[in-house]
Amino acid sequence: MPARCHIRWWIIGLIAVATVINYVDRTSLAVMWPAITKDTGLSKDAYASIVAVFMVCYALGQALSGRFFDQVGTRMGFVVSIVVWSAACALHGAARTVAALASFRGLLGLAEAGNWPGATKAVAEWFPRHERAFAQGIFNAGASLGAVVSAPLIAWLFLLFGWRATFVVIGALGVLWVVPWWILARAGPDKHPWVSPEERAHILGETSAANPAAAAAPALSWTAALGLRQTWAVVVSRFFLDPVWWLFVNWLPIYLTDRFGFDVKQIGLFGWVPYLGAAIGSLSGGWYSGYLLRQGWTVNRARKRAILTGALLTAPGFVGAVLAGSPLVAVLSIAVVLAGFQVAINNIQTLPSDYFGGRLVGTVAGIGGMGAVAGVLVFSTWLVPVLSKISYTPVFVMAALLVPVSVGSLFLLGGEIKRLDDTR
Numbered sequence: 001m002p003a004r005c006h007i008r009w010w011i012i013g014l015i016a017v018a019t020v021i022n023y024v025d026r027t028s029l030a031v032m033w034p035a036i037t038k039d040t041g042l043s044k045d046a047y048a049s050i051v052a053v054f055m056v057c058y059a060l061g062q063a064l065s066g067r068f069f070d071q072v073g074t075r076m077g078f079v080v081s082i083v084v085w086s087a088a089c090a091l092h093g094a095a096r097t098v099a100a101l102a103s104f105r106g107l108l109g110l111a112e113a114g115n116w117p118g119a120t121k122a123v124a125e126w127f128p129r130h131e132r133a134f135a136q137g138i139f140n141a142g143a144s145l146g147a148v149v150s151a152p153l154i155a156w157l158f159l160l161f162g163w164r165a166t167f168v169v170i171g172a173l174g175v176l177w178v179v180p181w182w183i184l185a186r187a188g189p190d191k192h193p194w195v196s197p198e199e200r201a202h203i204l205g206e207t208s209a210a211n212p213a214a215a216a217a218p219a220l221s222w223t224a225a226l227g228l229r230q231t232w233a234v235v236v237s238r239f240f241l242d243p244v245w246w247l248f249v250n251w252l253p254i255y256l257t258d259r260f261g262f263d264v265k266q267i268g269l270f271g272w273v274p275y276l277g278a279a280i281g282s283l284s285g286g287w288y289s290g291y292l293l294r295q296g297w298t299v300n301r302a303r304k305r306a307i308l309t310g311a312l313l314t315a316p317g318f319v320g321a322v323l324a325g326s327p328l329v330a331v332l333s334i335a336v337v338l339a340g341f342q343v344a345i346n347n348i349q350t351l352p353s354d355y356f357g358g359r360l361v362g363t364v365a366g367i368g369g370m371g372a373v374a375g376v377l378v379f380s381t382w383l384v385p386v387l388s389k390i391s392y393t394p395v396f397v398m399a400a401l402l403v404p405v406s407v408g409s410l411f412l413l414g415g416e417i418k419r420l421d422d423t424r
Helices: 007-040 044-072 074-094 098-112 115-126 129-161 163-184 197-204 212-216 222-226 229-260 264-270 273-294 299-323 327-349 351-355 358-387 393-414
Strands: none
Touching: 007 044, 007 074, 007 098, 007 115, 007 129, 007 163, 007 197, 007 229, 007 264, 044 074, 044 098, 044 115, 044 229, 044 358, 074 098, 074 115, 074 163, 115 129, 115 351, 115 358, 129 163, 129 264, 129 273, 129 299, 129 327, 129 351, 222 229, 222 358, 229 264, 229 273, 229 327, 229 351, 229 358, 229 393, 264 327, 273 299, 273 327, 299 327, 299 351, 299 393, 327 351, 327 393, 351 358, 358 393
16 A cells, blocks of 8 residues: 555544444344334334443443453554454344343444444544544544445345345444454554554644653553542543434334334335434534634643534434434434434544543543443433333433533533643
8 A cells, every 4th residue: 555645544444334223233132123023023112222231331332342442552452343243143133032132232333333442442542632533523424424334224124135135234334344454454653554643643643642652651540540530530531422413322212113103114215314414414523623722822721612513403402303204204303313422422422532541541531432332321211111101202302401411511520631640
């Protein structure tokens, strides 16, 4: 590969592709659930239980994978994560009971969790500070793109092969991804043979890789990390904000079925629209804070302005979702919600690399991810089935209230966003 091909963008591009695969795998159950329940007789309560198992394992996986990536590095960390979650996805096709489906779903959640702390660590390694939110936006756009393509792709594969074989086909995608990743991610930016001197200086001039003490420091222990208020700012803000995203990842197909009587084909036609808005929010939110930094804003002001802008954008979307009388209005309103969510979350997810450096980033990102999943379990997995029995209006109202609570807790606990002592 030519030396001047900007390897860092290829790295984040491949991680974005992994994130697309991640979301195709995880949304497959929800998209095909109308057919699965018809074939197996499983109820909506069974679906909620299976989702709960996934989320518990996903929470555990966030904490474990953060440490794992800090210890083995991003190259091997991604290989292990994606191979395991791809196998777990394929095994869904063999499930015939709730217990089997929940077990495979749990393994999927445990392994898929590694994608996020791994991506955050890769961004910290490969990008200077003013590019990190945009790089974060690229891989988060992969989540949105995965959600965009998953509904029509899975619906198409389902119509061709049935739900069991579809799980096997999409599970094979991750194994194919490993080949280019293993070739491209052969070393870090300081030693990679394809990184030009100019790109290396651009990256290492601002990242923690330029600080040998930080790079050699041991991974921050969970106890030490939890003793810092900056860690709690990440944890608490994500505890309240991430349920907004997962509300739609886990329940959008079910909502469209309950509210508008959709089948798998109709879910494929409409279910991708909200995630197009999310993809736009991912890229624009990352670009916006980077633009402010290039204009001379401090990291503190730029990140907080972008987070607040995204939070405010969700409000009209939630109003539209509550008042929606047609599926088109509903999915367009949800698209606005997810666009605002992504603007905010992209910048929140950069905070571990804003506060820390070297081998500390993955640990803090993993703890933050675990806090996020705890919030998802409370507000999305457990409360949504209860509230949706009344209607989906209280579900949307609950989600709308979580946004200002998240932002307020971040501003209160996080203080000034600046780099802490890397070697502590």
